[in-house]
Amino acid sequence: MLRDSQIDLCGQVDFTRTQPLLGRDEAFSFACNGCGNCCRGREDIVLSGFDLWRIAARLRLPPRIVAHGYCRESIGQVSRLPVLRLAPLKSQHNNCPFLTENHCAIHDAEPLVCALYPLAQEISGEGAVSYFLQPTSCGGPMFSAKVEDYLARYDVPAREAVDVCWAQTCMTLEDTVEELNTILSPVLARRLEAKLWQALYYDYEFAQPFLPQLERNLRWLEGECAKLRGYQEQLSTKCIEKNDR
Numbered sequence: 001m002l003r004d005s006q007i008d009l010c011g012q013v014d015f016t017r018t019q020p021l022l023g024r025d026e027a028f029s030f031a032c033n034g035c036g037n038c039c040r041g042r043e044d045i046v047l048s049g050f051d052l053w054r055i056a057a058r059l060r061l062p063p064r065i066v067a068h069g070y071c072r073e074s075i076g077q078v079s080r081l082p083v084l085r086l087a088p089l090k091s092q093h094n095n096c097p098f099l100t101e102n103h104c105a106i107h108d109a110e111p112l113v114c115a116l117y118p119l120a121q122e123i124s125g126e127g128a129v130s131y132f133l134q135p136t137s138c139g140g141p142m143f144s145a146k147v148e149d150y151l152a153r154y155d156v157p158a159r160e161a162v163d164v165c166w167a168q169t170c171m172t173l174e175d176t177v178e179e180l181n182t183i184l185s186p187v188l189a190r191r192l193e194a195k196l197w198q199a200l201y202y203d204y205e206f207a208q209p210f211l212p213q214l215e216r217n218l219r220w221l222e223g224e225c226a227k228l229r230g231y232q233e234q235l236s237t238k239c240i241e242k243n244d245r
Helices: 004-008 049-059 063-070 112-116 147-153 156-181 186-202 210-244
Strands: 027-031 071-075 082-086 119-123 129-133 142-146
Touching: 027 147, 049 063, 049 156, 049 186, 049 210, 063 071, 063 186, 082 186, 112 119, 112 156, 119 147, 119 156, 129 156, 142 147, 147 156, 156 186, 156 210, 186 210
Parallel strands: none
Antiparallel strands: 027 142, 071 082, 119 129
């Protein structure tokens, strides 16, 4: 069963899936006419923090600038975690902001959901990674490939450990945020959201490796969550003392 964080962060993948999981040595087939329509009219291409860092490195811009310039920010309705999506260009028929004619302008740093397509990924709480085929309706020539060969073609195995770490981080934070949101005041809850954005997406140098920065940010976030909990306890104590007078 998928965690709420994966439901919120699934991007274009329908996680009420009926498609079977594929073994890495299994073959799959799909039709593709190279039209680029999988990049058009899309409002559901979700980025992980690692995706944003890769795009920032490709553009040589701070992650926060890339997010504000090319993405749409929200809070997951289920997980209450930050969700970052590529923002379609209304002036270009809601196309992906990085679509140039029929090609991706950041192909060497494209988000995971784009690199995988038409495959999709599931990651369990234990870190097991699985893949399945999404329904496609583009038409065109049929292509066949082994899962492992298709993944290697787009360099997915090289980033798999980071994607597992990201998924497990979100699953853990989902529980932490759920518990904090039951006790924090609205003002402190908004502070928590800002700190989550900073730790997961913004406070990164594109010239430095991603994982050590994520680990540093999570240590900082743990301390900030403890402070918020302490602030709430102080507020609650003051409220009780006031009511007792």
